[in-house]
Amino acid sequence: MAQFQARVFVTLRPSVLDPAGVAVQAGIHHLGYTNVQSVRIGKVVELNLEARDRATAEAQLTQIADQLLANPVIETFRIEVQELAAAAG
Amino acid sequence: MSRTLNVGIVVFPGSNCDRDVAYVTSEILRWPTQLLWHEETNLSDYDLIVLPGGFSFGDYLRCGAIARFSPIMAAVKDHAAAGKWVLGICNGFQILTEAKLLPGALVRNQHLHFICDRVYLRLEAKERPWLQAYGDKTVIRLPIAHGEGCYYADVATLAELEANRQILFRYADAQGNVTPDSNPNGSLNNIAGICNPAGNVLGMMPHPERAADPALSHSPSDHTLDGLQLFKSLLNAAVG
Numbered sequence: 143m144a145q146f147q148a149r150v151f152v153t154l155r156p157s158v159l160d161p162a163g164v165a166v167q168a169g170i171h172h173l174g175y176t177n178v179q180s181v182r183i184g185k186v187v188e189l190n191l192e193a194r195d196r197a198t199a200e201a202q203l204t205q206i207a208d209q210l211l212a213n214p215v216i217e218t219f220r221i222e223v224q225e226l227a228a229a230a231g
Numbered sequence: 232m233s234r235t236l237n238v239g240i241v242v243f244p245g246s247n248c249d250r251d252v253a254y255v256t257s258e259i260l261r262w263p264t265q266l267l268w269h270e271e272t273n274l275s276d277y278d279l280i281v282l283p284g285g286f287s288f289g290d291y292l293r294c295g296a297i298a299r300f301s302p303i304m305a306a307v308k309d310h311a312a313a314g315k316w317v318l319g320i321c322n323g324f325q326i327l328t329e330a331k332l333l334p335g336a337l338v339r340n341q342h343l344h345f346i347c348d349r350v351y352l353r354l355e356a357k358e359r360p361w362l363q364a365y366g367d368k369t370v371i372r373l374p375i376a377h378g379e380g381c382y383y384a385d386v387a388t389l390a391e392l393e394a395n396r397q398i399l400f401r402y403a404d405a406q407g408n409v410t411p412d413s414n415p416n417g418s419l420n421n422i423a424g425i426c427n428p429a430g431n432v433l434g435m436m437p438h439p440e441r442a443a444d445p446a447l448s449h450s451p452s453d454h455t456l457d458g459l460q461l462f463k464s465l466l467n468a469a470v471g
Contacts (some may be wrong), residue, residue: 154338158383159417161343210300213293213329215336216383 143192145226146199152212152219153184187211190226199223235262236316236466239277241323243269243298248284248320249441255443258279260462269301279316279465280307283322284376284438294337295325296327304330316465317432321377324424324434325410333434334392335384341417345378349454350415352423352437353403356396359430360468361379364460370407372454373437375415375423380436382418382425392425400424400435 154160160182167181171198189206193199212219238256242249249266256279257264265277274280288297298304304326311332312315319327327333340346351372354362365371384392392398400423404413409421416436424435439458448455 157385159341159381161339161341161417165343209271210296211292213296213336215328215334215385216338 143194144196144199146191146196147224147226148189148191148199148203149222150187150189150207150211150219151184151222152187152207152217153182154217158216160174160213184217185211185213196225234466235260236278237276238262238279238281239267239274240264240281240283241267241271241303242283243285243301243326244288244397245289246283246285246322248322251339251417251438252281252283252320252440253438255459255462259443259445259459260466261362267303269298269303271303271343274303274306274310275282277310277315279318280310281369282307282319282326283392283440286319287322287326290322290379292321293325293329295327295329298326300328308332311427311432314366314429314431319432319434320438321375321380321436323438324409325379327432327434330381330401331425334388335382335425337379337436338381338383340377340381340415343382346380346415347374347376349374350437351405351407351413352400353405353407353409355398355401356426359396359399359426359427361399361430361433361461361464363467364464368457368460370403370405371457371460372442373439373458374441375437377416377436380416380418382420382422382436384419389420390465392422393413393420395428397425397428397430398422399426399433400437 163181163183170178207219256262298467325337401421402414403409426433439461
């Protein structure tokens with residue numbers, strides 16, 4: 143078994159309004175950066191897991207993201223997986 | 232013939248309108264009522280299952296996202312599949328969409344405010360059982376209290392909801408006009424409540440249980456009992 147560290151990025155679909163993003167954009171404009179044209183806010187979920195190999199880890203993470211971390215009706219997700227160095231034995 | 236319905240009200244960690252619903256069904260309507268911890272798995276005794284308002288599991292991740300995995304939810308799905316009544320109010324509506332018992336999703340209110348108010352609703356699809364006790368009424372007023380009540384669904388789903396007459400309540404003005412100004416949260420098509428195609432599962436953001444106590448009512452015309460009619464409608468539908 144190998145150790146993996148994963149990050150799941152969850153973002154609203156482009157068709158869904160992000161009022162919080164719009165509010166933050168207004169704040170950025172008040173800060174003076176009027177060149178910022180859009181802001182969308184999402185979530186990052188960090189997970190540590192044990193799996194046989196990278197493909198298994200990715201398959202499990204995709205299921206977790208699809209069933210719980212993201213709601214496919216309003217959100218999309220992207221997964222990054224990194225294998226951690228095996229613990230010294 | 233029985234003149235009552237057996238009501239089960241699901242209590243998730245973080246539910247906070249469970250007792251309000253129980254007060255209405257038990258104390259006002261005198262229906263047998265049971266509060267059901269979310270780990271219960273046998274719902275065979277109940278005609279109506281209510282998923283109440285509140286903040287189940289702290290609304291962490293998304294409203295209703297974690298409650299969907301509570302042990303009781305498999306039984307709620309079976310209950311719904313058997314054609315029995317399921318009513319999701321506010322957080323309960325959010326849970327029903329997360330559980331895919333109703334289409335679409337509820338997202339952050341368009342103007343970001345948590346809204347606590349009373350709003351006018353136009354009754355749609357009045358042939359549906361849930362609206363049978365409203366008689367000639369076409370506009371009612373119910374309390375709302377939510378931060379994530381903006382109904383969203385893709386274009387195809389919205390068209391399906393309209394075509395199947397699954398929209399039961401739309402935010403409107405006092406005359407029943409459905410306008411952008413009467414939409415408190417940015418819900419698409421001013422949607423405040425929808426049912427499944429069969430009509431036995433209803434989700435709604437307004438709180439019928441908060442407009443149901445005759446002790447708080449001055450006259451039938453003041454809308455203070457507009458929520459009670461929803462529950463009474465089911466009795467009409469169930470026992471004829």
